[in-house]
Amino acid sequence: MSEIFLMYELDQRPAARSLTGESRVEERPVLRVHAASAAPGSSSKPGPRTLCGQDTFAMETASWKASEHCGSSWYPPEHARLVCAQCDAVMEV
Template sequence: MGTVVVYELDKKGPARRPPGARDNGKERVRKVHAAPTAPGEPAVTGPRTLCGKDTFAMRTGPLTSEGGDGPWSPAQYASVVCPDCDAVIET
């Protein structure tokens, strides 16, 4: 089973944006989470993140590398990575 990066968005108020992120006026990333892929569907996000949040309203990002040495999340969002998802991936 793979892991997918998902973005928890904040459309209503100010959210932290990483340096260099563009403000498109609509979607601001509040937190970056990791979610397992759906069983038998490697390109589909499962229903919950690794920290237990519902992925329904989240935007799907890239698949993460399995067993890679690099970070699982995009570098520009390092400041808003979910610490709980990060801890699960690190174990």
């Protein structure tokens, strides 16, 4: 299998504002963790769709790579409860 990219589907809510009306910089929470194959002809960019068929355009590519963590699953342990069941099923094959 080619390189697999970990993709984060993030909460799309706008950043919260403080009492003074200034925008607070907040990290958007991860809603779901997906897997995507490499883009055609590339090994450094994810393809346009996740393994479950969702568009990767609005997702964030994670820096975590299973190939760098021996014996680990394709996703980081702290996101185990957020894994897309369809992507996980494809990865199991």
